[in-house]
Amino acid sequence: MSLPFQNLLNFSWFRDEPVPAPIKQAAQRKPHARKTVQQETPSLNWITHNTLSSQLTVPRPLSEIFAAEYRALRPRAPMPTFDVRFYKFTNVNTTIRLREGKALVRLSDVLEGAPENVLAAIAHILIAKLYRKPIDADHALRYRTHLGSPAMTERVEELRRSRGRKRISSARGRFYDLEAIFDEINARFFEQKLERPVLTWSTQKARRLLGHYDAAHNTIVVSRIFDTATTPRFAVEYLLYHEMLHLKHPVLVREGRRCVHSREFQRDEKLFPELDKVKVYLKTL
């Protein structure tokens, strides 16, 4: 089943769609010029405030960090010019592309103020991917640990809440009403203890993402492909039940890894009486 959150390790190293306007050229900016940086959203204020203590020393320019990681990976190859900037993405995006001897790097601004060794890890991962080289396990772990930290998780949620747009269609489909089914399941399995989030059928007939719970928007989305006359009711019930378990069992972070379907989650999931029928049915889709 799908993950309740989008995959935060969203690396891409070639990306042609237009990217949002840069908010600053962090690489070469001198520390004293920081005051002129526009604080556009509350979440950015929060980030700056919280990272001040780690920036008492003058941060090393990002372009230098990238050049050093490039050298480590490619000792003799000609060095491209690194143009590294923070962008306002709606998640932890990082991209790299080569153009006319220039390496253009775009980092989500949630990574701004990250410790230097985390930025070095990102540089290593992006450059390794670009040149199809194996990714060093220590770098990968360092990056994952940083992303999985509670502060970072909170920051990303905040960012998605303030920047992301959630497309809500309706809880009432043509054949099934998600709110009615939610209430029923809440009574049957949860002693009516769950607070009802926003419930909606997906706008697209998603075949891969059958359902998901988005904590940032407190929304459960169920794929519209289940809103048909031939869909057995237990299938819709199960999809909601699964997502409702995400309300009951929030994502745990253990050793930097996000544990989405914990042991307790899986134990509860087995309590759904028609689970075997559901599995058979989902395979027919």
Ligand SMILES: [Zn+2]
């Ligand atoms: Zn799930």
